[in-house]
Amino acid sequence: MSPEKMIRMANQIAMFFETKPHAEGVNGVAAHINDFWEPRMRRQLLDHLATGGEGLRPLVLEGADLIRKPKAA
Amino acid sequence: MKDFILPDADYGTPAARAKETVTLNIDGYDVTVPAGTSIMRAAMEAGISIPKLCATDSVDAFGSCRLCLVEIDGRAGTPASCTTPVAPGIRVHTQSEAVQTIRRGVMELYASDHPVPGLTDAANGDSELQSMAARVGLREIRYQPVAQHVRQYGADGTSNPDWKPIDDSNPYFSYDPSKCIVCSLCVRACDEVQGTFALTIEGRGFDSRMSAGMADDNYLSSDCVSCGACVQVCPTGSLQEKSIAQMGLPDRSVITTCAYCGVGCNFKAEMRGDELVRMVPYKHGPANRGHSCVKGRFAYGYATHRDRILKPMIRENFSDPWKEVSWDEALGFAATRMKDIITRHGQKSVGVVTSSRCTNEESYLVQKLTRAVFMNNNTDTCARVCHSPTGYGLGQTFGTSAGTQDFDSVEHCDVALVIGANPAAAHPVFASRLKKRLRGGAKLIVVDPRRSETMEGPHYEASHHLALRPGTNVIILSALAHVIVTEKLYDEAFIRTRCDWDEFQDYAEFITDPRHSPEATEALTGVPAAEVRGAARLYATGGNAAIYYGLGVTEHSQGSTAVIGIANLAMMTGNIGRAGVGVNPLRGQNNVQGSCDMGSFPHELPGYRHVKNPEVRAIYEKAWGVEIDPEPGLRINNMLDAAIDGSFKALYCQGEDILQSDPDSQHTAAGLAAMELVIVHDLFLNETANYAHVFFPGSTFLEKDGTFTNAERRINMVRQVMAPKQGYADWEVTQLLANAMGANWTYTHPSQIMDEIAMTTPSFAGVTYEKLDRLGSIQWPCNDSAPEGTPMMHIDGFVRGKGKFIRTEYVATDERTGPRYPLLLTTGRVLSQYNVGAQTRRTENVVWYDEDILEMHPHDAENRGIRDGELVRLASRSGETSLRVWVTDKVSPGVVFTTFHHPGIMANVVTTDYSDWATNCPEYKVTAVQVSPSNGPSEWQETYERHSEQSRRILPAAE
């Protein structure tokens, strides 16, 4: 998936959870991604986060550690 | 005569609703019926059938034929039993000498003017007139004909100006005015059951007869929507299916379920041998109550269309022609390639897609194939692209991914709020039931960018039409909630007992903010604030209020948020948990509900249980003897992305045409082209098959057993009425593929698949084929505490415990208009066509709609120098296509509308790959476009046309 598309999808999720209390929002974003993103997609996101996560909204950046690492393929 | 009553006997007049009962005596038998029942119906309940011509139990009695006369002790004369209500203690005689003489006289008059069908008449054996003549013992006809319209030539051989020829304009039925006895049943059925009011009685006295539309109209040019209700009630064969004239009368019938939309109408498939003669709506179908629409009733000709592929086919590359092969060879080819890909690229490089058109049993097997044989969770269904946000939104707020009511509930509703749905076109039988209630006094609010057919009709009109700009659903829903909360119209008692009061406080604080007010948002939505306030007040205070919504809600980047907004509205006004209220998603395809229930989504096992839960996995690991992957799999759009990235290589696609129905066709095509193996399992060489390597011919709903689950959570039986023309029912093909890959499945009938579903899925625990046969249908949950199913949900408490209010902040879609693409395109359906049209385009339904049309407002057209009926070019940043334009004020300025029924137009070339934040449901309903005059097909259309021709070549089988 193109990096722009991935960033847009992650940010869309973040925007929904931005209306929640902060901690709940951070957890919500990570939980949603863990529940619905296939390992390949999470890996791509985590790789992007590892290099600074440019373009991602704060809630995604803050939740980075909560996103489950996929097992090596 | 007291007799056993056949289950679909005609009781003559509709059932009375009263609670009080009345006891009377008919022909010596005491009968107890609800007050207000007609004598005719009371007699029928006692097993006594009174002759009749102008009455049937789907419409109110009219009392014109005088055949149903009876005598009542102590009353003068012979009242008509269809229009005379029962009274306590009366003694009725249905067969006295006097009434028999009168009946014979009435029949003699009819028969003198309308010859009773003879041996060679198509109506022979299918005419009430004929059977009544026999029943009353008509033996001689003493009168000369009086009516002038019956014979083509007068006695002197000159042609008769009053005679009218047969009207054959409708492709499915004909109308012969000379047989009409002016009983007006057809007119009443069109008015009361269908709600279209297309038919009238024209002329007076002996010269009168039924006429469709105005004097110079025929059936096709009138407002008729071809639902078939008039044909159903006509007692003379004046209105009759053409198939009867062509094939003769059926000799057996099988009850089954329509395979088109999510209403899930039951039909009797009337057969002669293994030929289908006609489909007749089944009066005990709980979703349709004897009514139908043009698709289910008539559009089944695709099942025998010459385009149907009946032999398996394979090819090395999709640029090669197809080669017809045996099932063994095709299965071997597919299995070998699939295994090889898994070895080379890993377990997660392959997946499946099923369709919401397939049965529950088929969907269940396909997800089992990927989970237990491919060993991954890469399974998705086309429900992804329509109602996945419903699953998420209602799951979060209420705790179940399903509608709350049954369709009967609409009869008790006082206010219907219809959002992003056009049932008159997409869910016609539900629309008829809704319109009936609206004519009865219920109020209607419509939220739709377009003035759809549902908005107004004969004898009703929407109280409020919120014609919003596409993409602003969430703002409108929030504005409605803002009014209800700030004007304190909410139901505090309901919220306190059924929801979490603190959560509501939090939500109220959010929604009270003036930025959500109708006044503050008017500029964004284009809807006058007063209209929004009026609608909110009506919804909150107008009595039983029900929300019906469709894909106009879900297919947005904030589809899930909008569904949550809808749930919030219903909870805050206490419109949950009783008849007449609720939240009702209108499902597009017949089995959207079922395919979601069956675990077709990549993150959940059957029954909406996430694959991450070890207890749930354990159930299937035990049942299937495999280990289940705890990670969510890829969704359709993710599969295509992964294919383009090179990590997804093979797809088994059952019954779904992803190339035509998914957004951004060029992206879909690129994804398919990047795969090494695409297996298409379908009736026709669909658009996806242009990129396929293996084609498994599919079976139609007439050729297999199984179940569909409709929008009411109702599990309906689909019954095989003829042998599969290509050899195997679809579930057998999936099993053959699984077994060719080493699985050892041994199902011999779909009922065994249902048994496995029941064994592993709590909400289906009590479902068996035996029970479905006995009860006719079952609404899940069906288990020990609800052994016969659950018509209404959340009666005493929500499935999740307390209903959950969730904030719904508006986020504008990234898809915005600008100088290059200044218009907003939204998409939808028409009545006569269904989805990608693969079936309906291969029927006579094309007389109503043979190409996709772009609707455009006169202002926008004029600015661009576009005239009605011209070919225009429709372009977005994704692609462009050409189609014909209809200049109309049904759409607002700035908005254009089209359908996606025809592959030559491929509206999805222009839609984008933006999608819902929670579920990736594509944003079909909002695309920024430009429209300009055109002089021919777009480049994509031409290239694609060439590619299609190329890839549809079939080499004859080697001898």
Ligand code: SF4
């Ligand atoms: S067409 Fe048939 S149903 Fe209609 S008025 Fe004539 S006889 Fe009655």
Ligand code: SF4
């Ligand atoms: S298409 Fe829908 S409304 Fe029409 S007959 Fe079939 S199930 Fe009923």
Ligand code: FES
């Ligand atoms: S059936 Fe009663 S008058 Fe015709």
